[in-house]
Amino acid sequence: MNSLIYEQDILTLYVKKDKVQQVVQYYKNFGWDIVKQTNNDWFIDLMDLTFARQSKIKNKDELQLLQIYMEEKLNTQAKLENYKAPKSFMLGSSVGLLVLFLIIIGIIFITKSSFVLGTIFVFIGISIAIFVMIIIPKLYKIEKLAHDRKIRILSYQIQKICKRAVMLLGDRNEEI
Amino acid sequence: MKKFSFGFNKIRKSGHIFALKVRTESNGLGVLKTFIVLLLIALQGLLLIFSYTYFLQTFKWYFIFSLCISILCCIYVMSSDYNGQAKSLWVMFLISCFSFAYIIYFLSDKHILFARSRMKYNRIYDKIKDLQPTPDFSVITDNKAKASCKYLYNAGQFVFHTNSRAKYFSSGVQLFDDILQELNNASSFIFIEYYIIAEGILFNRIFNILEQKVKQGVDVRIIYDDMGSHGTLKRKTKKKILSLGIKLEAYNRLVPIFNIALNLRDHRKLVIIDGKVAYTGGANLADEYINEKRLHGYWKDSGIKIEGLAVDNFTISFLTQWQFITKKDVDFIPFLYRGEKFEDNGIIVPFVSGPNYLYSIAQNIYLSEIANATEKIYIMTPYFVPDETITNLIINKARAGVDIKIILPEIADKKFVYIVSRNNAEKLMQYGVKLYTMSTSFVHSKVLLTENSAIIGSINMDLRSFNQQFESAVYVNNSSILQDVNIDFDNTLQHSKWIKDKNKKRNKLYFRLLAGLFNLISPFM
CATH class of the missing domain: 3.30.870.10 (Endonuclease Chain A)
Structure with missing residues (x-):
């Protein structure tokens, strides 16, 4: 590895295992060839990827900038994939808790004191539950669509960056 | 990235929501050394405080003595070359905390602190003053450039070429x-x-x-x-x-x-x-x-x-x-x-600046170039903490219709200084200064470009660079270089976001208070 230092740039990445193939492909567009791939010493879901690239390449500045943009977009994409529908999940769980609370209160009222008040509570709880059961899937769908759209846009932007990188890199064997 | 796992390696997930992370090496030895140095310095600080308290109790006339010394320090400060803000801050501090403020003043005033070193530098300058021929300024046709070249020569013997x-x-x-x-x-x-x-x-x-x-x-x-x-x-x-x-x-x-x-x-x-x-x-x-x-x-x-x-x-x-x-x-x-x-x-004038010179060459040449500009002032800097003289000059220039663009980083290296820099730059927006931040980047370039000249070097637009640090830079008045710098500004602007009023950074209250305090004490730093 030491002799490589003077002619080649070395880049080491910690990559989520499910993203390894994708990352290798993306980095290839920037002239990075994978030279080592090992499991991470500390985390089971990570892999250490070592890439090498000729040190002197055409348009290195712009390639570096684009690469950093790509890294940022890849990470944003991963973040979005992890949190697919936070709003509907939050609404669903909080309303679910409210429904549960209303029904329990209702049952307590029915068994201990007022049958009418208890029935009203249970009715309201069930009504909200039915309403939420109808609305939440729709909300989830809308949210997921928006998320998927964002992810698709990011994918498109990454593809665009990669295309630009390939263009900038040109023929790697070409003399600078 | 690496964490202590107490022997339970590889049993947990990273937990970070990212697809990839670039490895950056860190040096553990540096941390240990910093800790030891800081610990020893803190111990000495404590020793100083104890000695001071003991001295205070045993010496009855101390308060009168310290008041007299503080007043003398105030007189010295008022006659020094500090700017107005620094002078008023020092006087306020010396009078309000007269029992110990003069000690801090003696320890931190660069004129006192660096007096012996400056004498040593002056001895070297005396020895080398005739090494370069006296320049003939009459060959410079542009009066603004001539003034800058004369200033750099008179301030530090930096000959123009x-x-x-x-x-x-x-x-x-x-x-x-x-x-x-x-x-x-x-x-x-x-x-x-x-x-x-x-x-x-x-x-x-x-x-x-x-x-x-x-x-x-x-x-x-x-x-x-x-x-x-x-x-x-x-x-x-x-x-x-x-x-x-x-x-x-x-x-x-x-x-x-x-x-x-x-x-x-x-x-x-x-x-x-x-x-x-x-x-x-x-x-x-x-x-x-x-x-x-x-x-x-x-x-x-x-x-x-x-x-x-x-x-x-x-x-x-x-x-x-x-x-x-x-x-x-x-x-x-x-x-x-x-x-x-x-x-x-x-014209090319390589020059340096530092506390070894009587005046801040870096600050004065920046001031002079900003003052000379009539069309544009483009600044690229990682930190933007100018004093009131530069701030007022920029405001006046913006009001006079000069195109002023400041490019700052989008990512901070020192979060607190960044917030102060953003605050300072955002305050200028109301006068017509355009503020940009380079996306996903840390702008570390230190460049000042006007229609007449460019200054490229290591000088940040902050008071530390102007007063406390040794800096190097080149003053150029060469059309092709000005064009190259202009192209770089254009390219950087393409990758930057124009900060408008609605995108102003809303910082937490304590950050804003701290930023205000930092601005207040910045002449001390």
């Missing part, structure tokens, strides 16, 4: 690629002065060449700032460098003794090769400056190369610093007058 050549680099990669190429051609001497020298890919590449050059008989001298390079350059590596025959000297060696002089830093970035070629700019000798290491997104930097007799300005500055550090007499003559004479390329 018209028969030298300059080349602008818009990134650390371009700059260091060129440096590596020129280092390979060195035949006589190589002088290197950096704030940060960090082990890594770039370090290996450069020292591989330096090792060969020393073997060929080239005189290689390196100055690094011990504070800046603290934790990035191991003792073992320093020993290895010395064993190769490279002369290595540290500026302001970091010692665990309570010493406010450590606040002064050698922030210069200089490479001088054979007295024929010289480089300066924002980039230090470390991997992040060439984007081999990822610290704060894309690292945007810049630099300039000069060729010809203009290099002598930097050679003299380097040898002055070398003589000051080593305390050994240096013969300057063998290292001078080696540059080639090129055809007229416009």
Whole structure:
């Protein structure tokens, strides 16, 4: 590895295992060839990827900038994939808790004191539950669509960056 | 990235929501050393406080004595060359906290703190004052450029050159690629002065060449700032460098003794090769400056190369610093007058600045260039903490219709300073100053561009750079360089976001309060 230092740039990445193939492909567009791939010493879901690239390449500045943009977009994409529908999940769980609370209160009222008040509570709880059961899937769908759209846009932007990188890199064997 | 797992390796997930993370090496030894130094300094601080309290109890007349000393200090401050803000702050502090404020004043005033050092520098300047011929200013037709050249000559004997050549680099990669190429051609001497020298890919590449050059008989001298390079350059590596025959000297060696002089830093970035070629700019000798290491997104930097007799300005500055550090007499003559004479390329003035000069050359030349601008003022800087003089000047220029653009980083390296910088720049927006932040990047370039000139170097737009740090830069009034710098600004603007009122950063209240406090005490720092 030491002799490589003077002619080649070395880049080491910690990559989520499910993203390894994708990352290798993306980095290839920037002239990075994978030279080592090992499991991470500390985390089971990570892999250490070592890439090498000729040190002197055409348009290195712009390639570096684009690469950093790509890294940022890849990470944003991963973040979005992890949190697919936070709003509907939050609404669903909080309303679910409210429904549960209303029904329990209702049952307590029915068994201990007022049958009418208890029935009203249970009715309201069930009504909200039915309403939420109808609305939440729709909300989830809308949210997921928006998320998927964002992810698709990011994918498109990454593809665009990669295309630009390939263009900038040109023929790697070409003399600078 | 690595965490202590207490033997339970590989049983957990990373937990981070990211697809990939670039590895950046950190030096554990640096952390330990910092801790020990800080601990020892804190112990000495405590000892000082105890001694002071004891003194206070035993000496009855102390309050009258301290009040008298504080009043004398106030008189001295009022007659000093501090700006109005600094003067009023010092006087307020000296009077309100008279029992101990004068001690802090004695410990931190650069005129007192640096008096002995300045005398040593002056002795060197007396010795070298006739090394360069007195310039003939009548050849400069542009009056604004003539005034700047006269100022730089009178302030620090920096001679202007018209028969030298300059080349602008818009990134650390371009700059260091060129440096590596020129280092390979060195035949006589190589002088290197950096704030940060960090082990890594770039370090290996450069020292591989330096090792060969020393073997060929080239005189290689390196100055690094011990504070800046603290934790990035191991003792073992320093020993290895010395064993190769490279002369290595540290500026302001970091010692665990309570010493406010450590606040002064050698922030210069200089490479001088054979007295024929010289480089300066924002980039230090470390991997992040060439984007081999990822610290704060894309690292945007810049630099300039000069060729010809203009290099002598930097050679003299380097040898002055070398003589000051080593305390050994240096013969300057063998290292001078080696540059080639090129055809007229416009004015080039390499200059340095620092607490060794009576006035802040960096601040004054910035002021003068901003004052001279009538069409545009473009500033690229990582930190924006100017004093009220520069701020007022920028406001007046913006009101006069001058196109003012300030490019700051989007990612902060020091969060607090960044918030202060953003606050300061955002305040100027109401007067018509356009503020930009470079996306996913850390802008570390230090460039001032007007329609008349450009200043490219290591000078940040902050009071530390102006007053406390040794800086290096090049003043250029060369149309092709101005054009290159302009192109770099245009390209950077393409990758930047224009901050409008609605995008103003809304910081938390405590941050805003701290930022206000920082601005208030900034003249002290």
